[in-house]
Amino acid sequence: MKDYSDEDLVRLYVETQQNKYFERLYERYCDKVYRKCLSFTKDPMRAEDLAHDVFLKVVIKLGSFREQARFSTWLYSITYNHCTDQIRASGQRREVYVDEGWEHMEDVSDSDDLAEMAEYEAQQLQRAMYQLPPDEQMMLLMKYQDDISIREIADVNGLTESAVKMRLKRSRDKLRKYYLEGAVFWLLMAFKAAMSMLGRFAER
DSSP, X not given: OTTOOHHHHHHHHHHHOOHHHHHHHHHHXXXXXXXXXHHHHOOHHHHHXXXXXXXXXXXXXXXXXXXXXXXXXXXXXXXXXXXXXXXXXXXXXXXXXXXXXXXXXXTOXXXXXXXXXXXXXXXXXXXXXXXXXXXXXXXXXXXXXXXXXXXXXXXXXXXXXXXXXXXXXXXXXHXXXXXXXXXXXXXXXXXXXXXXXXXXXXXX
């Protein structure tokens, strides 16, 4: 079965209902689905539960897969939609962002602050992503992380290509705004840390 495409395996499973075909699909994608769930929840146990739910949905919906997009695109769409629905229901997104931001604000007084600024800057894009609504995160991740085409995103979400392009532009603009706001914050904190170090040096 190694040479079978994903779509071949779907067709064979739907036609025969033999678990070996679905198991092969699961082997190919279980880790990827789990990591996508983890990127939303930051909780390994919760991510495992979400990934399990996703594959249950996939089994139920396989008969409706019409190959308008690649199986991987269809699967990731189900994954993102399920995760965003769960996160929206629990309000987790905002809690994650606020907790991380305020924790870091409390950590900028030690002498190693400047060394830590590079790490904080690397995390700024992720913090900016947390501020976007889950459905906007989903579309950006499908396009720029999974490299899914505009047409495929439109097909699996029941949208026109022009609507997808418009939503992506709006989400990119918001992401850029949040990122730059955060970058200004960290520059100010770096300046504060540098001045503090200079003050301590002058006292010696």
